[in-house]
Amino acid sequence: MNKKVGIPRALFYYQYYPLWKVFFEELGAEVVLSDNTTKKIMDDGVKLTVDQACLPVKLFHGHVLNIKDKVDYLFIPRLTSVSKNEYICPKFGGLPDMVRNTIKDIPQIIDTEINLRKSDKKALEAVLEIGKFFTQDVRRIKNAYKKALENYYEFRNKVKGGTLPCDILDKKFNVIRKNSKRRLNIALIGHAYNIYDKYSSMNIIDKLKKNDIDIITIDMIDDGIINENAKHLNKQMFWNYGRKAIGGATYLIERGDIDGIICLMAFGCGIDSFVCDLIERKIRKNSKIPFIVLNIDEHSGEAGMNTRLEAFIDMIRWRNRDENNLPAYG
Ligand code: SF4
Structure with a gap:
């Protein structure tokens, strides 16, 4: 047997x-x-x-x-x-x-x-x-x-090639696209086991997909690109995840087609606490890309997550719609 x-x-x-x-x-x-x-x-x-x-x-x-x-x-x-x-x-x-x-x-x-x-x-x-x-x-x-x-x-x-690992592991490749609004590109940064676990992430991936959002994660970025973009750090990162997250985020910030960045942090993770902080500093210094940190823990109430996510997406859409139409004089 x-x-x-x-x-x-x-x-x-x-x-x-x-x-x-x-x-x-x-x-x-x-x-x-x-x-x-x-x-x-x-x-x-x-x-x-x-x-x-x-x-x-x-x-x-x-x-x-x-x-x-x-x-x-x-x-x-x-x-x-x-x-x-x-x-x-x-x-x-x-x-x-x-x-x-x-x-x-x-x-x-x-x-x-x-x-x-x-x-x-x-x-x-x-x-x-x-x-x-x-x-x-x-x-x-x-x-x-x-x-x-x-x-x-x-x-x-x-x-x-752009397929989410969770979709491959679940063998679910077809994403239903509503095409009702302009699709947004949002980068979701976090440990694979946090962002792809539907229950602990409160289904963040499906929530984003339902809002006409294309998701980019650091797993989709080529290692060579990550390494090149992690070189700006003063010293080599001690942690494998830290290099990937910071190198990946730096690349995404400079790519020019990212509408927003979400850092999904696990409560109690020491590495996340400073990696997210380094990414936030980089974004604030080098770009105007909207950024949010969402914390997950063992509490299962989704209201807090939903409210923050919806507000973040609405803010990006308003900004794209209204601020992009403002003339240079205000
Ligand atoms: S402490 Fe952070 S990096 Fe370590 S296993 Fe937990 S979530 Fe992962």
Whole structure:
């Protein structure tokens, strides 16, 4: 019987699921995903974790609880770094331990460390270690990884072509366009697991789409462009996400066709608190693009989010309609 590997639909899922799904399936395993986030998953995560944990980490625990009894293994790699000379948030590195010490009766965790800070070659070492949970055939593991990478690059290319990762993962490509008003281009900046999770983001993507808005996220921007635009920083960013967010925002500010920028921040995220601040300073200094920071937390009342979002969109439309028509003398 095929071994079942559980992948929580949270955190790294939004960026790396296309890779790991193919990898495990090529090794003969069955991949089991947790359900879409619901109030119960959120509430379970909140109950299990300490108050100080950020919202996405709380949610991750809820997703683990959702699948732990349906699988033979839980895939929670110890992600330390996914790019040279950069780190990702240390909470990713601590995830396997947090889960192990918080949730009772869990299956074996595949917690191999993935640390590419010094070299990309470390990826293969990690992959071989993970693959050996299923087979000792090294060639088979390497072939599975090759196919997984092909699928991953296909996913990345679709995203760079303008399709939202959540639409690819949900297999929903057709966006209904009403064409009733001029479409706006709005950049939505935030961690993938915050902006693409419908429940925790309070469905911000669908709300924007329904308002005739085309959404651009930093995942759609080519890495070379991001790196070029992150060069203005006085020193290299410590965090992978920080470089992407600031490099991506700088590019979007200078592109000239962006009507507004939204930063979606998770309550309790230290990285977000200063990355959003740096982006705001850059916008205020170099442009007149309307900007708003929206905070998400475990409270589920949507009224506050809706009001702020509607006001932001209305303000952009009024400004485009009225201020653009003013003659130079006022
Ligand atoms: S980067 Fe922020 S939101 Fe993401 S896991 Fe770390 S603290 Fe949480």
